[in-house]
Amino acid sequence: MTSALGERSIEVDGLTRRFGTFTAVDRISFDVAQGEVFGFLGANGAGKTTAIRMLIGLLAPSAGSARVAGYDVATHAEMVKRNIGYMSQRFSLYEDLTVRENITLYGGIYGLSDIAIEKRTTELVDRLDLRDDIDARVKSIPLGWKQKLAFSVAVLHDPRVVFLDEPTGGVDPITRRQFWELIYTTAATGTTVFVTTHYMDEAEYCDRVSIMVDGRIVALGTPAELKEQYEARSIDDVFVRLARAGTAA
């Protein structure tokens, strides 16, 4: 879980965001180790999206601080963006460009050299078995491949941290599992994976998970620790109990 150096790629301390009188994210604190797979769970409206927008340098915090990939999100947002990858459920790929063109485009945006792009393209299409489709437009390839390609593009520049926002929504159960193996492989090379999901079985695949309710982190630990702490059979049970308690309050 913790890397040999115990290095942290995300450090969050009292991070807060207010919109007018509404506090969307309320003094959250946690650390994520380099190479860890961290599940960021919460009900709709709990504040996950606002928190992620702060962590990726798109939204300034109202109070508290966060360092991501070694940079302060408030003062060095541009450096944060350069050192992370991001993939949302609605893929960021260009449907009318081919597989190769998408890789080249993102490689260019991330500032990779032509030689590096060439090399990464070959590696990537080999690994995803996309050789025959390299010149096909992205819109014509199956959804499951698109999703794996979107992930690979998000880590094209070997970022220290990759943020995945509901990466497996609507995907068939076999592809969903293959996708998690891709996540493991990436984490094993030292990239930190920060992931949100509505599939509670996927929460069990994370090294640690946090559960957010009404802007606060109310539970944080390994899946085994949380199940023990709440005397629950699954993370689903833990989640339902905490999230229900939150809405009732």
Add this chain to the structure above:
Amino acid sequence: MTARGAGAAIEAEGLSRHFGAVKALDDVSFDVRPGELFGFIGPDGAGKTTLFRILTTLQRPDAGSARVLGLDVVKDFWAIRTRVGYMPGRFSLYADLSVEENLRFFASVFGTTLEQGAKLIAPIYEQIAPFKDRRAGALSGGMKQKLALCCALVHTPELLLLDEPTTGVDAVSRREFWDLLEKLRASGLTIVASTPYMDEASRCERVALIQRGKILEIADPRRIGERFDRPLIAVRARERMRLLEALRAHPGAGSVFPFGDVVHYTDARPGGDARAIADAVRQDLAARGIADAEVEIVSPGIEDVFMALMQRRGAEAA
């Protein structure tokens, strides 16, 4: 799958629809009984939305036929529209109208009033009534979903069709939404809903598993495990990645899939004695240095069945 005569709420026979080279629906047949809560379960791109659009007369099939409440989806489209309620997957209410204005608008389109529809929608409407003057666009996701459900029910339809009502919704809100559907079904309404979340199958009386335009199976979710033709073994160990690799290397391994905090294993060959397979797995894992493996025989769930059917279909196609 057999036609049930004029009594069926929906009877579909050989429905097909393509878009260019893509077969969105490929020879789909099923029936829905009156008063049933029927689910279509499958990933994005399975053809669920095309099917719902045909059943609600918004799209015509290329081949095959369907009767909804005894009416033909092509010839009697106008009559069908007033008798079914449809909640499309994408939020399609008027964002600039208030909650109450949206409801009154949809009621008037169907030639009725909010007051006449009040009885059916009451249990849902009471949850959003505190926000009745708020613009629909400013509602939270869960509230929007409840308003859309009210709008689909305000003309007191006999059949409710919901296309992915819970997609992108958190696990708690999803449960609450299905609780609402169960309440509606108890009042006698026939409901057909689609979802990509396999765990929601258990809320339906029958489900159709759908993938790439084809129905893989139609079954009672409580009995779907019977469709599984081989013993299923669940294995737990601390180092999951090593466990996956070891199980895949096990002689005779068929499918090896992570399932929450365990890994599900089957032999490649059907049949076989469950206890013998479990013992062989246990011994082999110990020999491969995974000392903490806990091995048990479990009953297959809907996701196990879905994946097995997907693989079988993939093998047939290859």
